[in-house]
Amino acid sequence: MVVDASNMHTVIKGFPEQCKRALGLAKGIIVSSEITSIVICGMGGSGISGDLLKMYMAKSKIPVFTVRDYVVPEFVDQYTLVVAISYSGNTEETLSAFADAKERGATLVAITSGGQLAGKCQKVIRVPGDLQPRAALGYLFFSLLGLLYNSSIIEVFNDDINEMLHILGDPKALEEKGEEIAKRLYGTIPVVYSSASFSAIAKRWQTQINENAKYAAFHSTFSEMNHNEINSFMHMEKGTFSSIILKDRKDHRAVKRRMSICKEVMEKKTEVIEIDILGSSLLARMMYAVHLADYVSYHLALRERIDPTPVEVIEWLKKQLVE
Amino acid sequence: MVVDASNMHTVIKGFPEQCKRALGLAKGIIVSSEITSIVICGMGGSGISGDLLKMYMAKSKIPVFTVRDYVVPEFVDQYTLVVAISYSGNTEETLSAFADAKERGATLVAITSGGQLAGKCQKVIRVPGDLQPRAALGYLFFSLLGLLYNSSIIEVFNDDINEMLHILGDPKALEEKGEEIAKRLYGTIPVVYSSASFSAIAKRWQTQINENAKYAAFHSTFSEMNHNEINSFMHMEKGTFSSIILKDRKDHRAVKRRMSICKEVMEKKTEVIEIDILGSSLLARMMYAVHLADYVSYHLALRERIDPTPVEVIEWLKKQLVE
Numbered sequence: 001m002v003v004d005a006s007n008m009h010t011v012i013k014g015f016p017e018q019c020k021r022a023l024g025l026a027k028g029i030i031v032s033s034e035i036t037s038i039v040i041c042g043m044g045g046s047g048i049s050g051d052l053l054k055m056y057m058a059k060s061k062i063p064v065f066t067v068r069d070y071v072v073p074e075f076v077d078q079y080t081l082v083v084a085i086s087y088s089g090n091t092e093e094t095l096s097a098f099a100d101a102k103e104r105g106a107t108l109v110a111i112t113s114g115g116q117l118a119g120k121c122q123k124v125i126r127v128p129g130d131l132q133p134r135a136a137l138g139y140l141f142f143s144l145l146g147l148l149y150n151s152s153i154i155e156v157f158n159d160d161i162n163e164m165l166h167i168l169g170d171p172k173a174l175e176e177k178g179e180e181i182a183k184r185l186y187g188t189i190p191v192v193y194s195s196a197s198f199s200a201i202a203k204r205w206q207t208q209i210n211e212n213a214k215y216a217a218f219h220s221t222f223s224e225m226n227h228n229e230i231n232s233f234m235h236m237e238k239g240t241f242s243s244i245i246l247k248d249r250k251d252h253r254a255v256k257r258r259m260s261i262c263k264e265v266m267e268k269k270t271e272v273i274e275i276d277i278l279g280s281s282l283l284a285r286m287m288y289a290v291h292l293a294d295y296v297s298y299h300l301a302l303r304e305r306i307d308p309t310p311v312e313v314i315e316w317l318k319k320q321l322v323e
Numbered sequence: 324m325v326v327d328a329s330n331m332h333t334v335i336k337g338f339p340e341q342c343k344r345a346l347g348l349a350k351g352i353i354v355s356s357e358i359t360s361i362v363i364c365g366m367g368g369s370g371i372s373g374d375l376l377k378m379y380m381a382k383s384k385i386p387v388f389t390v391r392d393y394v395v396p397e398f399v400d401q402y403t404l405v406v407a408i409s410y411s412g413n414t415e416e417t418l419s420a421f422a423d424a425k426e427r428g429a430t431l432v433a434i435t436s437g438g439q440l441a442g443k444c445q446k447v448i449r450v451p452g453d454l455q456p457r458a459a460l461g462y463l464f465f466s467l468l469g470l471l472y473n474s475s476i477i478e479v480f481n482d483d484i485n486e487m488l489h490i491l492g493d494p495k496a497l498e499e500k501g502e503e504i505a506k507r508l509y510g511t512i513p514v515v516y517s518s519a520s521f522s523a524i525a526k527r528w529q530t531q532i533n534e535n536a537k538y539a540a541f542h543s544t545f546s547e548m549n550h551n552e553i554n555s556f557m558h559m560e561k562g563t564f565s566s567i568i569l570k571d572r573k574d575h576r577a578v579k580r581r582m583s584i585c586k587e588v589m590e591k592k593t594e595v596i597e598i599d600i601l602g603s604s605l606l607a608r609m610m611y612a613v614h615l616a617d618y619v620s621y622h623l624a625l626r627e628r629i630d631p632t633p634v635e636v637i638e639w640l641k642k643q644l645v646e
Contacts, residue, residue, distance in 0.1 A: 037386075044550025061398050063360075063386070068547045069519040070575045075384050092577060093546055134551075189512075189563075196392040207551035216555040216564065218541045223416055224391045227367025228457075228530035231636050232539040235627065240512075241539065252393045254415060261643045265636060304558065313553050313588060320584045 005301065008212065008308040011135045012294045016168040018138030019287065023161070025139065026125050026146030031107050033152045035081040039106070040144075041067040041097040042085035045134030048207065049085055049111075049141040051200030052286060056145070058197060062153065070096040072104065082106040083147070085140055087133035089115020092321065111143055132309060134211055137204075137290065160281035167284050168291055178295020181244075184273055185296070186303050188242035191270075192219040193259075195251045198277075201286060202246060205293040212308035213300035222251075223258045233265050242271040246289055249277070328624065331535065331631040334458045335617045339491040341461025342610065346484070348462065349448050349469030354430050356475045358404040362429070363467075364390045364420040365408035367530065368457030372408055372434075372464040374523030375609060379468070381520060385476065393419040395427065405429040406470070408463055410456035412438020415644065434466055455632060457534055460613065483604035490607050491614055501618025504567075507596055508619070509626050511565035514593075515542040516582075518574045521600075524609065525569060528616040535620035535631035545574075546581045556588050565594040569612055572600070 038057075040050025050066035057064050065073060070093050072082060082101040086094040089112035098120065102108060110121035113129035113136070125147060127139035148154040168174070190209060194202040202219035209217040220229055243266045245259055259274075266272050275292070279285035301308035361380075363373025373389035380387050388396060393416050395405060405424040409417040412435035421443065425431060433444035436452035436459070448470060450462035471477040491497070513532055517525040525542035532540040543552055566589045568582055582597075589595050598615065602608040624631035 043547060047547070047550075059397050063388075063396065063398050065386075068544065070577060073386065074382050075386050096577075210551040210555050214554045214558045216552075216559050221391070224366060224370070226640055227370075227637065228533040229539075230640065231537045231634050232533050234636055235537045235629070236539050254393060254419075257644070258640075261640060265640075306558070311554050313557055314550065317549055317553065317581075317584060317588075321580070 005298070005308055008135065008298055011131060012298055013171055015138050015291055015294065016165055018136070019142045020165065022127065022139045022142030023146045025127055025143040026150055029109065029123050029125055029147055029150060031081055031109060031123070031147070031151045034079070035107060035153070036062065036079040037075070037081070038062060038064045039067055039072055039076060039080055039082045039101070040064065040085060041072065041082060041094050041101070043068055043091050043093050044207065045132065045137065045211070046085040046087045046091065046094070046140060048137065048200065048204055049144055051203060052141050053144060055197060055200045055286065056282060057154065060154070067097050069093060070100070072097050072101045072106070076101055076104045076106050078105045078107065080106045081109070083109045083111060083144060084117060084121070085111045085144070086115065086117050087113055087127070087131070087136050087140065089113060089117035095120070109147060111140055132311070134208065157283060160283040163279065163281050164284040164287045167279050167288050174292060175295045178292055179299040181273055181296045182299035182303060184271055185242050185244070185300060188271065189240060190215070190217045190242050190244055192217065192244045192246065193222055193225060194219070194246040195248060195255045196221045196224065198246055198248055198289070201289045204290055205244065205246070205296070208293045208297035209300060211311055212297035213304055214306055215300055215304070222255050226258055226262065230262060230265060233269050236269050238269050241269070242273060244273045244275060246275050246277060248285060328621065328631050331458065331621055334454060335621055336494055338461050338614055338617065339488055341459070342465045343488065345450065345462045345465030346469045348450055348466040349473055352432065352446050352448055352470055352473060354404055354432060354446070354470070354474045357402070358430060358476070359385065359402040360398070360404070361385055361387045362390055362395055362399060362403055362405045362424070363387065363408060364395065364405060364417050364424070366391055366414050366416050368455065368460065368534070369408040369410045369414065369417070369463060371460065371523065371527055371530065372467055374526060375464050376467060378520060378523045378609065379605065380477065383477070390420050392416060393423070395420050395424045395429070399424055399427045399429050401428045401430065403429045404432070406432045406434060406467060407440060407444070408434045408467070409438065409440050410436055410450070410454070410459050410463065412436060412440035418443070432470060434463055455634070457531065480606065483606040486602065486604050487607040487610050490602050490611050497615060498618045501615055502622040504596055504619045505622035505626060507594055508565050508567070508623060511594065512563060513538070513540045513565050513567055515540065515567045515569065516545055516548060517542070517569040518571060518578045519544045519547065521569055521571055521612070524612045527613055528567065528569070528619070531616045531620035532623060534634055536623035536627055537629055538623055538627070545578050549581055549585065553585060553588060556592050559592050561592050564592070565596060567596045567598060569598050569600060571608060
């Protein structure tokens with residue numbers, strides 16, 4: 001089978017440019033800075049932006065919640081900013097959660113390329129269409145940051161953007177690293193570990209592998225895994241899984257220590273791939289780790305001789321649901 | 324190898340009695356009902372009580388956060404009730420998060436059998452010692468409920484308790500069901516699915532299997548898995564995984580529909596085990612599903628000829644960390 005993977009490759013290469021363009025997409029869209037919490041509703045490739053925002057705003061006094069459900073939490077009221085993110089604009093769960101939030105009188109913004117959602121919300125950030133939702137992450141996440149910046153909810157971050165673009169500016173190095181990791185993962189079930197702070201990134205690695213390579217994969221966090229999952233390494237069959245450890249320079253020193261000690265246990269049964277996340281600012285580190293997963297999952301797909309772009313099961317499922 | 328699993332069996336059988344006794348353990352411990360959020364700090368078998376509380380209080384205006392980390396969220400202040408749960412009282416992460424919460428002036432309560440934590444907190448709920456933390460769930464969770472009931476943060480729930488005890492009052496039926504499920508799971512990697520609302524229960528299933536049976540297992544939610552993980556079923560090797568679907572009567576009708584449609588895809592590659600969660604009140608349904616996992620993981624351990632009680636890797640890890 002000859003696989004034409006050029007489409008996804010082009011889109012992946014365009015990720016840094018997407019992030020840059022996206023910041024301007026929220027132009028003119030502002031919400032009150034008096035909000036007391038932020039709820040991001042979205043599923044799959046759209047929803048992950050909520051997890052990334054939660055991570056990015058971990059040091060803020062404003063708590064960020066992600067909703068992957070048909071309803072929003074009970075506390076949602078006029079002081080809650082609810083951002084519904086649906087790339088297609090037609091995601092069943094997000095439309096339902098959006099309606100629930102509207103009924104509760106929340107401050108509403110939608111981020112979408114169109115669909116029903118665009119027609120239901122007064123404040124809409126429109127992103128360019130015709131991509132797979134997961135491949136539009138740059139548009140979705142950075143337009144969300146643009147909205148919060150416009151609304152004075154997050155502060156100036158030009159230096160961080162510049163550092164990020166600098167680090168993402170070497171696609172050759174990123175792709176080589178991604179290809180090398182894919183080679184090591186190939187034929188195993190990858191489990192991606194990170195600190196609790198970086199769990200959004202570990203989840204993105206999992207789902208990119210699920211969707212691009214159509215591969216089973218899982219993710220988990222340190223040090224929670226030390227309290228349960230680590231036991232399974234004792235009796236597992238050697239070579240079934242591989243362990244990817246995402247290591248961030250700002251991980252708590254105790255987490256670093258645990259990662260290093262656990263490696264000893266993990267290596268007995270799995271290939272252990274340690275990833276040192278590059279970058280200085282949080283934004284740069286986040287996006288380096290996110291983008292590396294694009295190349296890893298892309299090259300896993302090539303090794304499987306699978307076109308990374310179409311997600312046939314999801315399309316089939318959508319058809320079943322409307323029948 | 325002859326395995327003496329009688330200890331864990333006795334403890335599992337005592338779970339309903341544990342829940343009943345635990346309600347009284349919080350006697351005399353009260354916090355202000357003026358709090359605006361609840362943060363539960365805890366790891367592993369202690370931390371799961373936080374997830375269960377979040378699930379139990381989903382319809383409350385007070386948001387519940389779980390922390391499996393060395394620090395608490397930035398928003399924590401005097402209006403936040405922080406409950407540190409550590410069965411041993413010596414859990415590194417929980418002691419660190421507790422100290423962080425104290426510095427932020429939070430309202431503090433500890434639930435523990437002793438250890439350092441007992442000496443660091445003014446309000447301590449003491450639970451009986453000498454169990455594995457995961458086997459003390461009844462004590463930990465129900466004393467937490469007792470605290471919130473005493474403090475008028477949750478309402479009277481005697482009927483729910485009675486219904487729960489009635490449903491848990493047939494250990495023979497529960498054990499037979501658990502054993503039958505273990506038989507079907509044996510030799511596969513179990514992935515436990517639930518609605519987003521029941522994710523705490525799916526996590527408990529995973530970790531009970533990890534710790535009692537020393538078995539790799541994972542968990543995930545509907546409908547998020549429809550947006551990524553479902554793709555991996557296309558190319559996975561038949562029989563590698565098994566799929567457990569926890570079905571609750573109150574699941575959103577769209578979630579029920581998705582579970583039923585996806586079963587078709589999942590059955591092609593995995594054994595699909597559907598669990599109809601018994602009970603009427605939320606508490607009864609939660610505890611039925613929690614307790615069933617005790618028996619499933621216990622019988623998986625027996626099939627593997629593994630003593631379910633000791634968790635050698637965790638003990639080894641703890642020793643490494645203090646060196």
